[in-house]
Amino acid sequence: MELSRLPGFLLRRVLKSIAVVLAIVVCNFLLIHAAPGDPATVMAGQSGAADPQYMEQLRRQFGLDQPLTTQLWIYLKGVLQLDLGYSHRQQAGVAGLIADRLPATLLLTGAAFLIAIAGGVAMGALAARRVGTWADSAITVVALAFYATPIFWVGLMLVLLFSVTLEWLPGFGMSDPSLNATGLALALDVARHLVLPAVTLGLFYLAVYARLTRATMLEVADQDFVRTARAKGVPEGRVLRAHILRNALLPVITFAGIQAGQLVGGSILVETVFAWPGIGRLAFEALLARDYQVLMGVFFITSVMVVLFNLLTDLLYALVDPRVEVA
Amino acid sequence: MSLTRRNLLAGAASAPVLMSASQAMAQGVQPRRGGVLNVILNPEPPVLQIGVNNQTPTLILGTKMTQGLLKFSPTLDPMPELAKSWTVSPDGLEYVFRLQENVKWHDGRPFTADDVIYSVMTFNREIAPRLRGIIAGIAEATAPDPHTVRFVLKQPFQPFLLCFDATALPMVAKHVYEGGDIRANPANARPIGTGPFKLVEWQRGNFVRMERFEEYWKPGQPYLDGILWRIIPDAQSRRVALTGGQVQMATATDIEPFDVPALRQAPNLNVTTKGWEYFSPMFWYEVNHRIKPFDDKRVRQAMSMALDRNFIVNRLWFGLGKAATGPVSSTTRFYDANAKVAPFDVAKARALLDEAGLRANAQGVRGSFKYVIPPYGEIWNRMGEYFRQAMRQIGFEVTLESTDAGTWGSRVANWDFETTSNVLYQFGDPTLGVERSYVTSNIQKILFTNTSGYSNPRVDELFARARTAASEADRRAAFSEVQKVLVDDMPLLWVVEVNYPTITDKRLQNAVQLGTGDHASYDDVFFA
Numbered sequence: 001m002e003l004s005r006l007p008g009f010l011l012r013r014v015l016k017s018i019a020v021v022l023a024i025v026v027c028n029f030l031l032i033h034a035a036p037g038d039p040a041t042v043m044a045g046q047s048g049a050a051d052p053q054y055m056e057q058l059r060r061q062f063g064l065d066q067p068l069t070t071q072l073w074i075y076l077k078g079v080l081q082l083d084l085g086y087s088h089r090q091q092a093g094v095a096g097l098i099a100d101r102l103p104a105t106l107l108l109t110g111a112a113f114l115i116a117i118a119g120g121v122a123m124g125a126l127a128a129r130r131v132g133t134w135a136d137s138a139i140t141v142v143a144l145a146f147y148a149t150p151i152f153w154v155g156l157m158l159v160l161l162f163s164v165t166l167e168w169l170p171g172f173g174m175s176d177p178s179l180n181a182t183g184l185a186l187a188l189d190v191a192r193h194l195v196l197p198a199v200t201l202g203l204f205y206l207a208v209y210a211r212l213t214r215a216t217m218l219e220v221a222d223q224d225f226v227r228t229a230r231a232k233g234v235p236e237g238r239v240l241r242a243h244i245l246r247n248a249l250l251p252v253i254t255f256a257g258i259q260a261g262q263l264v265g266g267s268i269l270v271e272t273v274f275a276w277p278g279i280g281r282l283a284f285e286a287l288l289a290r291d292y293q294v295l296m297g298v299f300f301i302t303s304v305m306v307v308l309f310n311l312l313t314d315l316l317y318a319l320v321d322p323r324v325e326v327a
Numbered sequence: 328m329s330l331t332r333r334n335l336l337a338g339a340a341s342a343p344v345l346m347s348a349s350q351a352m353a354q355g356v357q358p359r360r361g362g363v364l365n366v367i368l369n370p371e372p373p374v375l376q377i378g379v380n381n382q383t384p385t386l387i388l389g390t391k392m393t394q395g396l397l398k399f400s401p402t403l404d405p406m407p408e409l410a411k412s413w414t415v416s417p418d419g420l421e422y423v424f425r426l427q428e429n430v431k432w433h434d435g436r437p438f439t440a441d442d443v444i445y446s447v448m449t450f451n452r453e454i455a456p457r458l459r460g461i462i463a464g465i466a467e468a469t470a471p472d473p474h475t476v477r478f479v480l481k482q483p484f485q486p487f488l489l490c491f492d493a494t495a496l497p498m499v500a501k502h503v504y505e506g507g508d509i510r511a512n513p514a515n516a517r518p519i520g521t522g523p524f525k526l527v528e529w530q531r532g533n534f535v536r537m538e539r540f541e542e543y544w545k546p547g548q549p550y551l552d553g554i555l556w557r558i559i560p561d562a563q564s565r566r567v568a569l570t571g572g573q574v575q576m577a578t579a580t581d582i583e584p585f586d587v588p589a590l591r592q593a594p595n596l597n598v599t600t601k602g603w604e605y606f607s608p609m610f611w612y613e614v615n616h617r618i619k620p621f622d623d624k625r626v627r628q629a630m631s632m633a634l635d636r637n638f639i640v641n642r643l644w645f646g647l648g649k650a651a652t653g654p655v656s657s658t659t660r661f662y663d664a665n666a667k668v669a670p671f672d673v674a675k676a677r678a679l680l681d682e683a684g685l686r687a688n689a690q691g692v693r694g695s696f697k698y699v700i701p702p703y704g705e706i707w708n709r710m711g712e713y714f715r716q717a718m719r720q721i722g723f724e725v726t727l728e729s730t731d732a733g734t735w736g737s738r739v740a741n742w743d744f745e746t747t748s749n750v751l752y753q754f755g756d757p758t759l760g761v762e763r764s765y766v767t768s769n770i771q772k773i774l775f776t777n778t779s780g781y782s783n784p785r786v787d788e789l790f791a792r793a794r795t796a797a798s799e800a801d802r803r804a805a806f807s808e809v810q811k812v813l814v815d816d817m818p819l820l821w822v823v824e825v826n827y828p829t830i831t832d833k834r835l836q837n838a839v840q841l842g843t844g845d846h847a848s849y850d851d852v853f854f855a
Binding site: 035053058061091097159163171172173175177178282 | 365370371373374380381382454456457459510511513515516530532533534536555557558559560561563564567568570571573702731733734735736737738751752771773774776
């Protein structure tokens, strides 16, 4: 790609991205408010008692007594000033609530992402290289099993095996608050708590990467330039690395880009099963409680991330494959 | 128990002694100081101040920090908490509470009569929908001295004392809340109470940490060093945490009923269903009287007869409750055992429906309607499935609809349902917790009012009489009569008097002693 064209490309893409994010914000706002019920209804439902004054108090406090367009305008104004608003239900700023939960999510999804990419590409490459042998079949079967098994079930089984039966690893939470640990002890405790949820979340994606890598490598291996390389006498190892794997990685990068965008969103299922205090649960609970501000805040952050990672993926593409132009 | 003058006048000296620390010692269990109790907290409350939020988890956690003037025995006798004694005038209008001295708030300021008056007349009047009307019936609230509070009512209100439990009228610090917006006060996330435990840290989504309040007004108490509330959103993970010993206590709806039999067998755990007498949760199937054929008494009676309540209690709730016999729970005051719903009888139910003109077609179907499943856990789904089966037996095709909390709440509140189910608390007295579901004046587009739309002038009159009658005998007569009318009318299909399980580590002592069970301050709880 020509580097001279990069600044213009970036500027166009950033402007487009801002428009996309704003459109997403408006869509989210309308969708969320289209769901039946409101935070006051949910709170009344959870409290087991209500009267007109109570409902009216709550709705006024939440700003729900304003017309919907007014509410949307107030929210958009906030977002444009990078102010994500305030959760009256939880009596806390949305940005703070999200910031509190983001490290836990990034730790979990980041670890799962690394497990998935490293394990998946390695397994896929191995299967492609030994295509048709027992190793290939074993990898294919294992990948299919991980891919097809419900994630929460895998999680519960791992807990039953490693925490309940063997008592090797903790089965829930991010740390053990009764230890009152700090510093290195706390880091080690968190690491022990991280193993099971990260593996649970990683296994599914590992299966996806393994299958993707295997399939594209087999596809690339049949192409003319590979035959040419072999005819030239390029050593087999080099053919595999420089010619096949490098070209086969393009779809993997595409998928990794998509997954990386989702990293910020966390995983509702894994966070729920393992009582992991991440964004996924925050968003899910906000949805159930009709805590509009929190839910829109999470959506805003995640959509910004997705857009950002799409941009990065496109740039990375151009680096890996010189034929791809930025435009 | 009967609400007699003698019981009303019970002070500290004559208060019924339950399984208290002193009794534990008599049984050879010496209270031991130390240890941290890990309790499941589910779902995570949005704020931690009772009153501002009244979800069950908030009440169970909040009662360790925030106290009431009184607490209640399993037979609903008032017992001293922040009030050490109280008197009621013979005409039932004047209530005088003598307060404990040397009580301090968690911020070190003294607790006085002013705090009590502020809590009742301002804080709770502002935010407690259930008690607003009752507080409005207080003509004057005065403090003759810093440790005495005097309430004078406009007219006698016999259940008045029942309102002074921490879960109903929590005592909050005047200096913390006065003058500001109660619902927006930062103390709602970091409550300042008089209770034995004070909040140290709340990591949202993770845990709430409480530590012993060193200046607690009972010398040498609490015994526990602290309480850790662990937030575990998945039901199976909660069960595993309990059996694995990472948590030593689960309450209310933490554990699904079908998991309880296995936990009863666990060598390290105790299961009790005591401690729900004050709340007496009642599970019922609700029909919308505005929709035919539910406006016909015979149809409702037939539907009730199609329900095998013993099967429901034993096979669906696994013994966590009793078959309901009528609108008032057997653990609520003024329960009349003579007013009983008709027994399970499918043949009789079919005959009633024939009589009501609902003939079965060739396929044996008389009609069809929808049932909205409340989204509160697996037991609710199973109760929905049972309802569908039971109704099919008498010729009704029921379609189940799944919802989330917001949808269910708004549909029931807006009367947009044909049938659904619900659980309501009774708060010890039919006037406090039963009346609201049946009187015409409470037909409102709000949850937990009379959403079924049932209206019967006789019932309205009897509940009104029972509410205002000064003598217990008059109230009992009215309540007995209204129970007879309701059991015949079947406005709602009462099914189970639910007793939720409290599951504790065997070493934990005194976790459930009161009629409010695990909604107690826990100043006398310890690990043996």
